[in-house]
Amino acid sequence: MHEIDGYITDFYREGKSHRYTGQLSDDFQRALAKFYVDPPKDQCTFYHTMEFPCGEVVPGAWDLRRREQVYLGYVDFSGQRVLELGSATGYLGFYMEAQGAGVVCFDLPIRTPPDIIPLPTTLRSKRLYEHASLTEKLHKSWWYGHAKLNSKNKAVYGDIYNLPDDLGDFDIATLGCILLHLRDPFAALQQAACRTEKAIIVTDVVWTPLEMKRALMEFNPGNPPEYPTNWWGISPGAVSRMLNILGFSSIDIYYHTQKHRPVHNIGGSSFTDKCLFTIVGQRHPHYVDRHPMPESEVAIQAELARQWLADPDIEALNARISQLNAQISQFNAEISHLNLQISHFQEQVDALKSSTSWRLTAPIRLVGRILKGR
């Protein structure tokens, strides 16, 4: 028996190996810089609008200029070691570097597509190819900015659900509008939490209904076929609960709008205001320093929270919930009444079947059944 047990246990033991280690060495960073040296601008996709010291402004899908602080929850990055997950063109990573942070930017491996929802109407291989090309163009845009800004930020590419063992530890991790694009947001946050000592900053898109009290996530919200990378509409409540569970017990939330071009169409659409929320989760007692929120912003925050939290849809839903709860109570009362009746009837049936009359006439019923040929 022991031998069989040993065989079965060994059979199910899984081996573990890790790829993507060794990327933070100076040698490797130099090699990456050479790999992406002088990328032609037309081979880059700019996710962020970029502004360089020479005065050059390259338009992107998101223009976060002058709204960086609220996007990053008013955290003071001076002297902090930051892990930026999902850096795309890198606007925020370069901003944090300018604020005095040492930044490691993590993104998808080269020519690797992001998580794609296997929508039935999606031509999967075509989509995968398109998104793999997009990853490459985004990497090029990051290195374009890196060279222009003479940045010291380091790039690491790999699997966000299995960060390289030698990535190191950080004071702060940031996830700017990437959780909605990940098939497993909690797993990604868990990976970040393992490497982060002080704070995790999560910014994500506001989906209605905006929910703080419950940790709701909507699977593949909106119109699916066009957006195979939109996995989740995540509520601030869900992000808060996840960060709490991962040990970041102090939660601050900010609401803001940022300039965004719908479907990231840089040439063909103008900016609209996109509603976002930012949550700063901090580990007690390792708090980070914060910039004071400008007076003007305090009023805006209050107004946005009022508008979004008091969404008429929410009110309508709450009214519906109350109505349904009343209905449930009524049903429960009726069910209890019916159950009492059932017990009463069941007793009657049992009494009838166990009565002397019924037992006395059993032979008659038997004869009756025989005569009927049953």
Added chain:
Amino acid sequence: MRTHPSAPIPDVKVDHARECIEKFYKPALPRKHPLTGQLTNEFQSLLSQAHADLTPGECYFYHTMEFSAGEVSQGGWDFRGGEDKYLGFVDFQGQKVLEFGPASGFFSFYLESKGAEIVCFDIAVGAPPEQLSLPEVDLAAYLESGAKIAKDTRNSWWYAHAKYNSKAKAVYGNIYDLPPDLGRYDVSTFGCILLHLSNPFAVLSQAAAVTDKAIVVTELVKAPLDLESSYIEFHPGDRPRSPGNWWGLSPGSVAKMLTILGFPEISLNYHAQKHRIDHDQANPLIDVPLFTVVGEKSKYLLKRLNARTSNLEIQKSPDEQSLIDAAIRNEILQHEIEALRSSTSWRLTQPIRTVADALKRWFG
């Protein structure tokens, strides 16, 4: 640090750097899946031998199980009499079924008795179930006890397997990475396991890849009840000390996931099943509301057991459904009483009862 074998050497030329970087990020070659070969008769026989001669004391019964000779093992869930509702009223006769998370196997052996060919997939031998790292719980202790419960639950499956002389096969492994030789199935079933998994969509994707006709998902009623919204709730708050409860799923979220995975013909029914809180034998059985979503491929619609899955009925909420169930039961009993009272036997013995009543009155 150059731990990776293809990490580049210092100060290389641009062309060489490109070559090194390409090589570094090149996808790893797929290696042989470690858990293949489990469906062979030899391996099944080995598993059976490894779980031979178990006593009930070595088993954890997740389900109440009824064996021959009146032996009943009490479990946390008692599904006796509620099987068809739980399984979406699907007719399993002649179907090849992959059951995910069979636990003690109540449904494995039920489905087998209904004419299905069963393969059960459960957690790898020696592994604990996934647990949320809640700050207030001792995760190591939960993982250890989880692994022990998984082992004892597996024992209970094999105990029942022997008792029923079952032909059902068992495969163990990682539900997010099914062995490639698992084969193809007509129907896959998930009975209250998605809430315990960190990534329900990934698991359904794995099932969809090996299922030809339908996926049956049963879950606890937790999140919004409608089919229109696809909400799931992360670690629903009513049980803060349950690290195994990852999600509350709405029927709409399950329906949407199944639709996306190519099972767009959705039907839904609500039902109540008997459950002991915390799976504790000391607790009484209470009714717990559940829902079952069946997603089918358009070209392979399965037969259903009766008309209870009509569109009218499947749209009812659990409370409405319980009310309907109670009302139906009430009506059936009333009919039964009327039939008994109008039967020849009852009418024939009327004089005896009259005499008996008179005697009772006479003697006080």
